[in-house]
Amino acid sequence: MPSWYTPFKRGWHALLRSPCPLCHANRADEQLLCSDCLAALPTPPAFELDPDFMVLYAFYYDKPIRELILKLKFAHSLADLQLLAQLMTARLVPRIIDKPELIIPVPLHPKRLRSRGFNQALELAKPLGNALNCPISTAFIKRTQSTKAQSSLRATERVENVQHAFAVIQPIPYRHVALLDDVITTGATLGALKHLLQAQGIERVDFYACARPLG
Numbered sequence: 001m002p003s004w005y006t007p008f009k010r011g012w013h014a015l016l017r018s019p020c021p022l023c024h025a026n027r028a029d030e031q032l033l034c035s036d037c038l039a040a041l042p043t044p045p046a047f048e049l050d051p052d053f054m055v056l057y058a059f060y061y062d063k064p065i066r067e068l069i070l071k072l073k074f075a076h077s078l079a080d081l082q083l084l085a086q087l088m089t090a091r092l093v094p095r096i097i098d099k100p101e102l103i104i105p106v107p108l109h110p111k112r113l114r115s116r117g118f119n120q121a122l123e124l125a126k127p128l129g130n131a132l133n134c135p136i137s138t139a140f141i142k143r144t145q146s147t148k149a150q151s152s153l154r155a156t157e158r159v160e161n162v163q164h165a166f167a168v169i170q171p172i173p174y175r176h177v178a179l180l181d182d183v184i185t186t187g188a189t190l191g192a193l194k195h196l197l198q199a200q201g202i203e204r205v206d207f208y209a210c211a212r213p214l215g
Contacts, residue, residue, distance in 0.1 A: 021083055022064055032086050041065065041087070044212075046095075055184055057209040058091035065211050069182055072120055081123050084182075088210045089127045096132065100178035100206055103129050103136045106189060107166070109143040124210055125180045140172045141193070166193055168200055178206040185213055 020027045020034035027034040033041075042060035059065045065084070072081040105121035113119055122138060129136040145165040179193050184207065194205045 055207040057212045058088040059211045061211040061213045085124045085127045089131050093131045101174040101176045103178045106181040107143045120182050176204040180208045182210045184209040
């Protein structure tokens with residue numbers, strides 16, 4: 001390596017270094033966010049597993065995670081989606097003790113998928129699947145009804161809204177499956193999918209989510 005190469009490389013590396021995507025301050029090369037923004041993330045306890053729904057989630061649904069999720073859903077911000085996926089993966093991977101055989105992103109109805117252009121659950125799942133060396137598939141479950149947005153409904157209405165919204169379209173040759181969604185609130189969507197999978201003989205269903213509301 002020529003003697004001039006190292007300082008030249010360092011100089012260009014410094015020029016091309018990306019600022020923090022949230023506050024635009026300087027950040028360390030190995031960090032997704034600057035130290036201040038990392039410290040401000042709404043982080044749940046080191047390990048939190050809901051006994052009823054077996055949900056493992058990375059963050060509380062609060063600033064700045066909430067704003068990132070809203071931007072990716074309603075402003076179709078793929079940059080924020082990629083950042084969220086990386087942050088979620090970094091938080092969840094050390095906490096997943098028993099790796100599933102398959103990750104299934106919660107499907108969107110084709111009408112909403114065309115409107116949004118992507119399924120945020122699928123995009124969130126990709127780096128997690130890579131980190132776990134676990135396959136991801138959208139080939140087993142489809143959304144058969146274009147339901148109302150769960151966020152617009154009361155808790156009791158959410159169960160009815162998704163009760164018959166999904167269908168298995170081919171046999172699932174796995175015994176341990178994880179479902180993944182961006183936000184879990186009452187768990188109605190994941191609960192409906194859990195019963196659907198268990199009816200197909202799936203022995204264990206885990207739930208991964210990027211965020212869950214406080215409280």
